[in-house]
Amino acid sequence: MADPKGFMRHARREWPRRPVGERVKDWDEVYVPGGVLPFVEQQAERCMDCGVPFCHEACPLGNLVPEWNDLVSRADWHAAAERLHATNNFPEFTGRLCPAPCEAGCVLAINQPAVTIKNVEAAVADRVWADGLAPPRPPERLSGKSVGVVGSGPAGLAAAQQLTRAGHTVVVYERDDRPGGLLRYGIPAFKMEKAQLERRLAQLRAEGTRFRTSTAVGRDIGAARLRARHDAVVLAVGATAWRELPVPGRALAGVVQAMEYLPPANRVCEGDLDVSPLSAAGKHVVIVGGGDTGADCLGTAVREGAASVTQVDIRVLPPAERDEAVDPWPVYPTVHRVSPAHEEAGELRFAQDPDADARLFAASALRFSGDGAGRVRAVHLGGVDARRRPVPGAERTLRADLVLLALGFEGPEVAAGGAVAELGVAVTRDGTVARDEEYATDVPGVYAAGDAGRGQSLVVWAIAEGRAVAAAVDRHLMGATSLPSPVTASTRPLRA
Ligand SMILES: Cc1cc2nc3c(=O)[nH]c(=O)nc-3n(C[C@H](O)[C@H](O)[C@H](O)COP(=O)(O)OP(=O)(O)OC[C@H]3O[C@@H](n4cnc5c(N)ncnc54)[C@H](O)[C@@H]3O)c2cc1C
Ligand code: SF4
Numbered sequence: 001m002a003d004p005k006g007f008m009r010h011a012r013r014e015w016p017r018r019p020v021g022e023r024v025k026d027w028d029e030v031y032v033p034g035g036v037l038p039f040v041e042q043q044a045e046r047c048m049d050c051g052v053p054f055c056h057e058a059c060p061l062g063n064l065v066p067e068w069n070d071l072v073s074r075a076d077w078h079a080a081a082e083r084l085h086a087t088n089n090f091p092e093f094t095g096r097l098c099p100a101p102c103e104a105g106c107v108l109a110i111n112q113p114a115v116t117i118k119n120v121e122a123a124v125a126d127r128v129w130a131d132g133l134a135p136p137r138p139p140e141r142l143s144g145k146s147v148g149v150v151g152s153g154p155a156g157l158a159a160a161q162q163l164t165r166a167g168h169t170v171v172v173y174e175r176d177d178r179p180g181g182l183l184r185y186g187i188p189a190f191k192m193e194k195a196q197l198e199r200r201l202a203q204l205r206a207e208g209t210r211f212r213t214s215t216a217v218g219r220d221i222g223a224a225r226l227r228a229r230h231d232a233v234v235l236a237v238g239a240t241a242w243r244e245l246p247v248p249g250r251a252l253a254g255v256v257q258a259m260e261y262l263p264p265a266n267r268v269c270e271g272d273l274d275v276s277p278l279s280a281a282g283k284h285v286v287i288v289g290g291g292d293t294g295a296d297c298l299g300t301a302v303r304e305g306a307a308s309v310t311q312v313d314i315r316v317l318p319p320a321e322r323d324e325a326v327d328p329w330p331v332y333p334t335v336h337r338v339s340p341a342h343e344e345a346g347e348l349r350f351a352q353d354p355d356a357d358a359r360l361f362a363a364s365a366l367r368f369s370g371d372g373a374g375r376v377r378a379v380h381l382g383g384v385d386a387r388r389r390p391v392p393g394a395e396r397t398l399r400a401d402l403v404l405l406a407l408g409f410e411g412p413e414v415a416a417g418g419a420v421a422e423l424g425v426a427v428t429r430d431g432t433v434a435r436d437e438e439y440a441t442d443v444p445g446v447y448a449a450g451d452a453g454r455g456q457s458l459v460v461w462a463i464a465e466g467r468a469v470a471a472a473v474d475r476h477l478m479g480a481t482s483l484p485s486p487v488t489a490s491t492r493p494l495r496a
Pocket of ligand 1: 097098099150151152153154155156173174175176180181182183186187191215216217218236237238239240262292293296418419449450451452456457458459460462
């Protein structure tokens with residue numbers, strides 16, 4: 001700890017965002033490039049180097065937060081980068097995308113604003129690339145074993161990198177035309193530019209990982225061939241089966257799923273399309289679902305030039321600050337968070353209700369109605385209480401030309417012809433791929449990691465599971481492993 005009084009000297013200061021009016025005109029990341037650098041060393045000095053660092057406990061990766069905070073506060077970027085990569089293959093992803101359970105668990109957060117752990121992580125990660133501190137690390141010798149990884153989201157990529165570096169020949173199969181999973185066609189570029197992904201993919205390729213894109217396991221390559229080709233298989237197919245809203249009017253044109261809407265918008269950023277076929281330009285948009293996917297739809301619709309956007313959340317307005325009786329420190333609390341997309345919609349008055357930041361809480365979509373041509377024109381809402389019981393008299397109608405359903409995901413796709421069904425692995429009652437503590441499914445040599453096994457989760461958990469499944473596969477192939485295994489299949493976030 002460079003300065004034992006750092007937390008008394010310096011107030012928390014976050015990575016500044018670009019002005020709203022500027023950033024909604026492009027798809028670049030919302031943060032000022034390099035904007036955290038002038039004060040990041042002071043921010044790292046706020047870390048108390050706790051004897052029991054709950055930041056570390058709260059992070060599925062077990063990130064060595066106090067160590068890299070100390071190194072950054074001393075401007076030893078090289079050593080900080082080494083410590084950062086000791087536990088995380090892709091810190092530039094988590095430094096941008098993670099909701100930071102580490103900060104919720106930071107000891108300083110008991111009575112002060114937490115250390116800006118996520119900003120420090122992003123700053124170190126960016127410095128790593130700027131200074132060429134992340135060269136490819138190909139293995140010194142090959143094991144002669146081969147692993148097929150199905151799916152190229154953060155879980156598949158982390159598993160592939162760990163296994164390749166351990167000397168195995170790894171082939172990643174991806175049904176999309178480009179690797180990346182939800183980082184590619186789900187998460188918008190204003191949260192993380194695709195260049196971040198490309199850099200890591202180039203590193204993986206240079207280390208020896210091979211990618212077979214536009215190749216769906218089950219459709220383009222059968223399970224028997226896959227298993228015959230490889231000594232082990234890792235299923236990292238994500239939890240992409242979306243939740244439906246079976247209410248009257250669901251079949252109207254213009255009512256689409258968030259993950260039908262976001263991929264073409266991302267393809268515009270990739271240069272594949274000039275305009276998305278589902279563009280919100282000039283439309284009144286209603287997003288049903290109050291989570292992060294809904295917020296990503298909101299930021300996208302604002303950038304596409306929607307006439308108005310409203311996000312409907314069935315939950316009641318959460319408290320502004322942690323309610324200790326419900327979510328005591330150090331658990332991740334339910335609080336009213338204002339994402340950059342909400343900030344934009346609020347400042348630019350994008351909601352139909354001009355007082356709101358685009359969100360309507362305690363509201364449930366009851367039905368959609370359309371015009372004579374079968375196109376959606378309105379969403380009819382009912383009010384609900386905290387236990388989601390109807391509140392009489394709280395009904396309202398919103399104008400809508402485009403309705404985006406962002407209600408979360410059921411689990412992996414399990415229909416016949418998909419990877420899960422064709423490999424014949426058992427599925428739990430929750431709809432996820434069943435596995436033991438070491439990620440092994442009931443089919444010998446087939447493992448499952450990431451959202452496919454955990455259910456809809458976070459990038460940080462996907463990377464942690466990718467690292468852990470690599471250790472399990474390495475042990476299966478070689479009889480022993482020195483790869484780290486930060487979480488088991490049943491590890492869960494800190495709970496009260
Ligand atoms: C819109 C959206 C925004 C999100 N934002 C955030 C965020 O800001 N922060 C955060 O931490 N988390 C976020 N998440 C969650 C996060 O993206 C996921 O938890 C994470 O990507 C899961 O990683 P994964 O590798 O398990 O699966 P995925 O990223 O879903 O990747 C699975 C891959 O498997 C491929 N695949 C499926 N079947 C086959 C097959 N048969 N053959 C070959 N390939 C196949 C898919 O095409 C896909 O590329 C978001 C999720 C969504 C939907
Ligand atoms: S809990 Fe907070 S103050 Fe303590 S070591 Fe972690 S980041 Fe530093």
